[in-house]
Amino acid sequence: MSKATSKSATKAQAKSATKTRKAKATDTARAVPGGKTVRVEFEDGIAWVYFNRPEKKNCMNPELNSEMLEVLEALEIDNRCKVLVLSGKGDSFSAGMDLREYFRGVETLSPTEVQRIRNIAYRWQRNVLMYFQKPTIAMVNGWCFGGGLSPLVSCDLSIAANEATLGISEINWGIIPAGNVLRAVAAKMNQSDGLYYAMTGRTFSGKDAARMGLVNEAVPLKQLKARTRKLAQELLSKNMTVLGQIKIAYKHVREMPWDMGEDYLVAKSLQTRFIDQNAGYSKGLKQFLDDKTFRPGLGHYDPEK
């Protein structure tokens, strides 16, 4: 083979390898993640993510925790997911950790093995979901107990069915609400309510949860999905880069001293202008100050202009 022919053959091979890589990447992007203990349904920018063990009241076993971690990591870079809604199939959001598989089932394992199993749950519930780069909404459709409260609190916003039944039930079966459940409820409930329900193990309704600030609002079960969709659509109409930055900044800054928070937010704000491909800052100022086409106090700038 002449030098020139071999050079062009190598070029063709490289081109075809790139094509295959691109095709594979597209396939991966189009595949729906999960499918067993976690179900994902895409709808116009919303990824509806469901706990999918309805016959077990969607309690979380190690398999579900691993699948959920994979699903969330896949959705974070999937353009079909712009807003994520977490809910449960059947009549439950989640009846907490699986007492059979997550507790009794690991009793014979070494402490290190147990910790590895626990870490997968902590990782998806707190690290990945809490700081998910896109907005998240918990849609609490039914039973929600103990460990089920952690992902609820990790979501940015939440809507419950009036009829949902929730509880910090660990006292009822003789353990403390660990797995960071107490830390999670303490982030949203005031001390009187949090301690009352953690110490009595009594249940409360979705309506009560809204009154106590554990969720943003409660609506009749029949309206739950439509109301959640409406909220997701409202978020979708905003500048998604800025939205992602606001939620992450909010969660970090509330743990910081004021001086550090001030400095962090200034830096975060500059970072946001730098990464915002829609140039929201300039468009917003122009449309208000020069074009006078909107009022920031009352509505959103037009990202298309």
Ligand code: COA
């Ligand atoms: N762990 C393991 N299995 C659970 C479970 C959990 N957290 N929650 C429900 N299940 C299982 C039940 O054992 C039952 O399994 P089976 O059909 O093999 O017997 C199945 O899910 C259905 O539950 P069941 O209790 O029959 O339904 P119900 O409608 O009568 O009651 C609940 C629903 C949610 C009130 C009840 O299942 C319950 O109290 N679950 C535990 C809630 C809890 O305290 N979780 C905290 C864990 S940290």
